[in-house]
Amino acid sequence: MASRRGFLRATLAGAAVAGATPLIARAVTEEEIEAAEREQAELERLAQEEQTLLAAAQAREGALQQQLAVIDRQRFAAVERLRDVNRQLETVELEVFDINASIANLNRALARETDNLGARVRSLYKAGRTSMLETVLSSSSFSEALDRATSLERALAQDLEEIDALRRSRQTVHLRTADLAARLQQMDELRQQAATIESELQRRSQEQQDLIFGVQQEQTSLDANVDAFQAEAAVVGNRILVLRDIRQRELAQLERILALQQAQEQARELARQVAATQGTSVAGVYTWPLWGLITTEFGGCTFGQCPHIGIDIAEDMLAPVVAANDGIVLVADYVVPGNRQASYGMIVVIAHNQNEETLYAHLDDWTSPPPVSPGQFVSRGQVIGYVGLTGWTTGPHLHFEYRVNGVANNPRNVLV
Numbered sequence: 001m002a003s004r005r006g007f008l009r010a011t012l013a014g015a016a017v018a019g020a021t022p023l024i025a026r027a028v029t030e031e032e033i034e035a036a037e038r039e040q041a042e043l044e045r046l047a048q049e050e051q052t053l054l055a056a057a058q059a060r061e062g063a064l065q066q067q068l069a070v071i072d073r074q075r076f077a078a079v080e081r082l083r084d085v086n087r088q089l090e091t092v093e094l095e096v097f098d099i100n101a102s103i104a105n106l107n108r109a110l111a112r113e114t115d116n117l118g119a120r121v122r123s124l125y126k127a128g129r130t131s132m133l134e135t136v137l138s139s140s141s142f143s144e145a146l147d148r149a150t151s152l153e154r155a156l157a158q159d160l161e162e163i164d165a166l167r168r169s170r171q172t173v174h175l176r177t178a179d180l181a182a183r184l185q186q187m188d189e190l191r192q193q194a195a196t197i198e199s200e201l202q203r204r205s206q207e208q209q210d211l212i213f214g215v216q217q218e219q220t221s222l223d224a225n226v227d228a229f230q231a232e233a234a235v236v237g238n239r240i241l242v243l244r245d246i247r248q249r250e251l252a253q254l255e256r257i258l259a260l261q262q263a264q265e266q267a268r269e270l271a272r273q274v275a276a277t278q279g280t281s282v283a284g285v286y287t288w289p290l291w292g293l294i295t296t297e298f299g300g301c302t303f304g305q306c307p308h309i310g311i312d313i314a315e316d317m318l319a320p321v322v323a324a325n326d327g328i329v330l331v332a333d334y335v336v337p338g339n340r341q342a343s344y345g346m347i348v349v350i351a352h353n354q355n356e357e358t359l360y361a362h363l364d365d366w367t368s369p370p371p372v373s374p375g376q377f378v379s380r381g382q383v384i385g386y387v388g389l390t391g392w393t394t395g396p397h398l399h400f401e402y403r404v405n406g407v408a409n410n411p412r413n414v415l416v
Helices: 002-017 030-137 142-278
Strands: 293-296 311-314 320-322 327-334 346-351 356-363 383-386 397-404 407-409
Touching: 030 142, 327 356, 346 383, 356 383
Parallel strands: none
Antiparallel strands: 293 311, 311 397, 320 383, 327 346, 346 356, 356 397, 397 407
């Protein structure tokens, strides 16, 4: 058993020396995955916190927008009120203008009437009572004289009435002017109040807009933080998936290695049992596994090894390779599990008794993989694989080894 373990170790060591990648380049631990999950959870928690803050900021913006809408409605009402007051002021100012024009006209008419009355009074005063008497006496009759006197008195009374009417009109206009002046002052005060209110509402509106802008800036920052945390969490999540995939592959590979080791142990035990019943093989009972062109003999130098520890036999792709002797299959897999390009590539190892084993390398793995499995009994001449191009090779060929107690021997010593 020790010799067979040594053979397997030697085979794997030869692959490593030849530059094969290790079975597990880097072990991924559960602790590493858990640390990544904690990091992802922390990033998601931070993203959730930022989303909570973002929701609060959005709520604040909504409240501020409502307040701004109220202020804007008040401001628009104040502006409309100011426009209404200005329109009323314009109306009153036009009335004042018209009244001032009326007052000017009344003053001119009153001046004319006053001048006329004065002229008439002065004329009567200069004429004196004699003139009046002469006017009466010069009449053709008493009736005519009376009519003339009455006409003069009536004219004088009419002048006085017109003057009195003009004075009353002017007084009415002056009262109207005073009322309009009071209204003008009141309107001006209302305009100032409306302008003050509109200015204050404009200031409050600007303050609300500034607050809203600040909240929107805060939302932009929070939204960027949420995106950043979520993106980072997604990256960590992808890393977790990769780590879990690697971990699962590693566990599967370990299970595969353990199963292979178990199968090899079972095969070795079976080989011992076969050897106990059939005896130990002797030189000259091994058959050639493949008939073809010998390209490298045992002990020579080749690309990957010097000295060469087997015989290389060139042949066409998928040429059948047979077991050199009866035995139990120990290995039917890549020399480095999962790596078809490493070292010997696809191999089959057969234990023929407690001491002797043979190896068949560079077998095909796609079109016609080995039709045998570990623990299987094979007979001499039974097909155990096909010529391929796996591992390090410059062309289709079989690398054949014969080992005794784990040490490579020249296969020609036993081949017939």
